[in-house]
Amino acid sequence: MEKQALQQASIELAAISHRFEPAGDWVIKGLSSTISQHEFVAVVGPSGCGKSTLLRMIAGLLSPADGAVEVYGHAVTAPRDDVGIVFQKPTLLPWLTVLDNVTFPLKHKYGRVSKAESEQASVLLKRAGLDGVAQRYPHQLSGGMQQRVGIVRAMLLNPDILLMDEPFSALDALTRERIGFDLLDLWQQQPKTVVFITHSISEAVLLADRVVVMSARPSSVVEDIVIDLPRPRSQQTLQHPDFAALTARVRTHIYAQVSAD
Numbered sequence: 001m002e003k004q005a006l007q008q009a010s011i012e013l014a015a016i017s018h019r020f021e022p023a024g025d026w027v028i029k030g031l032s033s034t035i036s037q038h039e040f041v042a043v044v045g046p047s048g049c050g051k052s053t054l055l056r057m058i059a060g061l062l063s064p065a066d067g068a069v070e071v072y073g074h075a076v077t078a079p080r081d082d083v084g085i086v087f088q089k090p091t092l093l094p095w096l097t098v099l100d101n102v103t104f105p106l107k108h109k110y111g112r113v114s115k116a117e118s119e120q121a122s123v124l125l126k127r128a129g130l131d132g133v134a135q136r137y138p139h140q141l142s143g144g145m146q147q148r149v150g151i152v153r154a155m156l157l158n159p160d161i162l163l164m165d166e167p168f169s170a171l172d173a174l175t176r177e178r179i180g181f182d183l184l185d186l187w188q189q190q191p192k193t194v195v196f197i198t199h200s201i202s203e204a205v206l207l208a209d210r211v212v213v214m215s216a217r218p219s220s221v222v223e224d225i226v227i228d229l230p231r232p233r234s235q236q237t238l239q240h241p242d243f244a245a246l247t248a249r250v251r252t253h254i255y256a257q258v259s260a261d
């Protein structure tokens with residue numbers, strides 16, 4: 001049964017619509033998309049078009065007013081164990097150290113943290129430039145460092161599906177690029193389906209297999225662009241002859257939405 005489920009689409013969005021009040025304006029209207037297992041999909045679109053709302057519906061934190069969200073062929077009605085989320089703002093536990101924060105979900109899920117997981121936590125913290133602060137508390141870190149702790153925490157849990165809502169927006173440009181490649185490394189070592197919301201067009205093209213462009217509200221998918229740049233991606237990818245054309249294509253579709261707003 002489980003094996004059969006793995007052959008299916010990872011995430012199916014079937015004509016979903018949402019508004020926050022029964023008679024309010026539609027935020028999302030009739031949005032459909034299928035995300036395959038282990039695909040890395042970036043979602044871009046004008047500000048306020050409903051990207052976070054969409055992610056919250058996939059996560060089971062919000063039910064669509066109409067249509068259906070399915071994960072591995074099952075309707076999503078509540079948060080799932082195999083779906084991890086990284087929000088725009090990290091939600092760290094203030095009374096735990098950085099190390100305890102990143103291992104907390106594992107402890108909560110399995111009752112213990114294995115030696116291999118502890119080692120992986122150290123590797124990921126180091127990669128994220130946090131190895132010197134593992135014993136510090138969240139209030140002793142900058143906003144960008146706290147955000148990196150949130151990313152490491154989600155990566156360590158290694159969920160089948162990782163939902164990321166502008167996870168790098170608080171980071172400086174260099175750290176942002178490095179941590180993006182780290183995310184890709186991890187994604188290739190531990191394949192998982194990633195839905196990644198970003199406002200950065202170049203980041204979307206650099207990381208993703210597909211870039212889904214959402215329209216202005218009421219939003220749906222206006223363009224679904226396959227990014228067939230070779231992997232593994234690196235800084236060289238930025239020089240690839242197709243990179244500029246792909247970013248230009250995404251940009252054109254987003255700008256069309258903004259000017260139509």
Ligand SMILES: Nc1ncnc2c1ncn2[C@@H]1O[C@H](COP(=O)(O)OP(=O)(O)OP(=O)(O)O)[C@@H](O)[C@H]1O
Nearest residue numbers: 020021027045046047048049050051052053054199
């Ligand atoms: N809980 C809520 N109650 C009422 N309206 C909401 C709620 N959450 C979001 N909205 C509205 O829904 C719309 C979409 O919000 P959402 O945060 O999903 O957009 P977004 O595309 O992620 O925005 P941004 O790109 O600026 O982060 C906005 O108009 C927002 O004000």
